[in-house]
Amino acid sequence: MTKQVLLIEDDDALRASLAQTLDLEGIDVISTAHYVQARRTLRANFAGVVLTDIRMPDKDGFDILALAQSIDADLPVVMLTGEGDVPMAIRAMKEGAYDFLEKPCDTSHLIGVLSRALEHRELVLHTRRMEHRMRRSDPASVNFPGDSAASRDFRDALRRAADSGRHILLIGPDGAGKKLAAHTIFAMSEGRGAFVLVRTPEIDPASFKIETGAVDLSVKRMHLASRVQIDCVMDAVDQQPDARFIGSSENALPDVADHLNCVTVAVPDLAARRSDIDVIFEVLLRHAVRYANTEMPDIPPDTLAQIKARDWPGNLAELRAFANGFLAEQQRGGAVAQTLAEQMDGYERLVLENTLRSFDGKAAVVAEHLGLPRKTLYDRLARYGLRPRDFQ
Known part of the structure; x- marks a missing residue:
């Protein structure tokens, strides 16, 4: 990551001196004397840190800190003041400042603080990029987005079910996404073969069977199927031990869950999300x-x-x-x-x-x-x- 500092200082001579000091350390400097320029520069993906004076006309350093916090709470803000004001330092740290330095500040100390702040910023952005890639490659996050507790808990349940390697029974209201959940579990499972979607009204007990050991089986609307058809499915699973059953129903099916030792996953409706x-x-x-x-x-x-x-x-x-x-x-x-x-x-x-x-x-x-x-x-x-x- 390019080392970058947004420097906000209303004293022209001091701003030029600080900018030169940082430039000699290989740090790119965006320098300004105004809050408005800072507002134009700062973004949630700003790949740097902020170094700002506290006492300035109009908008001061605490306004800069509040701006940075509103854009990205993890954006480091280092604050400078020419007065040894303990209450001000305490306020700065309470409001989320990364550090508080008194002017004139020793160059090595300033560079040390900014280097640590830049390392922290790089780690935060790297973690976000990794989390973003994981979400994009995570079928549970892609297929069932949202930050509500119901959505988060459901995604966790899908991941646990996929990792368990056991047969699965999805229970939820019509239209809630049970078929999508079955495909999601299949996509997250290891050793995947073919995915075969079977709806119980279409099952012919006289000919139904699982042809291969690498099959994930989703059974649709089991509560409408006859007892013979449900038993037919369970027998086929029993006869093919390598097959994985992923059943779905609006209602609980305790006999199926017990017979196949299923992990039962509740699929939330939109009201819950x-x-x-x-x-x-x-x-x-x-x-x-x-x-x-x-x-x-x-x-x-x-x-x-x-x-x-x-x-x-x-x-x-x-x-x-x-x-x-x-x-x-x-x-x-x-x-x-x-x-x-x-x-x-x-x-x-x-x-x-x-x-x-x-x-x-x-x-x-x-x-x-x-x-x-x-x-x-x-x-x-x-x-x-x-x-x-x-x-x-």
Whole structure:
């Protein structure tokens, strides 16, 4: 890292002298006499430290310290004063100053303090870069973002489940992201083979089996499956000891969990992650942008306010559909939706399209998945001009 110091001193002669001293030590100096210039220079990724006088006209050194703290609480600020003022020194340290020095300051002591501050800054920025790379390479952080306690605890639970090597049962409401959680666990697991997604309504007990020892198995909506189908899955897992079972259900399945000695992971709904809703929406929108191979649109403040204020009973599936609809409207150059009825129609169409796509256009399975009589499903599909065969 380039050694860099932002020097703020209103005395022109002293500022020039300090700048020359630091320059001789190989330190790049940005020198100014004004708070305004400091505000223009400081950023959260500023790769240096601040050296500021305390007593200055207008904005003083404590204003500089407050500015630095508001931008980055880990940004070292070394403060200088020409007066031996103990209370001022105590105040500076309490308010977060890295160090407090009295002018005139011995050159070797000044350089020593700044060198330690620069080392500290380099360590902080290096740690942040590493954490950023880890988050980008961590499927749990990528797929389930957010700083709420619910999001953090869920990510930790996914990591522990992946590391355990045991069979896993994901329990959570419809649309909360159980399928995504299963893929996340699979991506974080060692010795991965193929990922096979099996939905219990599609299981034929007469022919179902696991062909290879390197299979992760996700079973969808087990609570709707017959007892025969559930037993069929458990028997197949028993017969293939190298396979790893990742089941998902809205309801607890204690017999399955006990039989397979599963790690049970609760998948939180969006209500539990409500404070993360804007971050989650942006991630879902970025996914839609990549899928559509287009540019990321601006998100108007009123749209964010609407998202935060609205309940999302359909959880991630509903929010994802809203993000897709928002992007489609932005591409058409229109508003998100003019009326509640138009929003609901758009959401219903997206749910039908996504579900048909997920089940390869199998209308009977789609009807069961959505909890609709088959005739009602076909009526809804006809309303939007959707044909199951187009999704096969």
